[in-house]
Amino acid sequence: MIELIGVKVLDVIKQIQQAIVYIEDRLLEPFNLQELSDYVGLSPYHLEQSFKMIVGQSPEQYARARRMTIAATDVMHGASRLMD
Numbered sequence: 001m002i003e004l005i006g007v008k009v010l011d012v013i014k015q016i017q018q019a020i021v022y023i024e025d026r027l028l029e030p031f032n033l034q035e036l037s038d039y040v041g042l043s044p045y046h047l048e049q050s051f052k053m054i055v056g057q058s059p060e061q062y063a064r065a066r067r068m069t070i071a072a073t074d075v076m077h078g079a080s081r082l083m084d
Contacts, residue, residue: 012042012050012054013054015040015041015042015047015050016040016050016051016054016055018039018040019036019039019040019047019051019059020055020062022036022039022040023036023059023062023063023066024066027063027066027067027070028067031059031060031063031064033047033048033059033060036059047059
């Protein structure tokens with residue numbers, strides 16, 4: 001197994017997967033990096049850097065993009081108005 005500065009890469013990938021599930025389950029709540037990092041067991045800095053390296057954007061950017069995608073889908077399907 002590959003180790004990166006004493007951290008097993010597969011463990012970090014699993015933690016990022018947990019972070020994504022956590023974010024998806026709380027998309028309508030305000031984003032809090034500290035709560036997310038406590039949940040997955042990584043420091044906020046390490047979580048942000050690892051998430052960005054694996055996903056391509058920060059956890060906050062990911063959450064915002066997912067909320068925008070859901071909002072756009074709702075508007076396209078007539079579930080809500082653009083003004084909402």
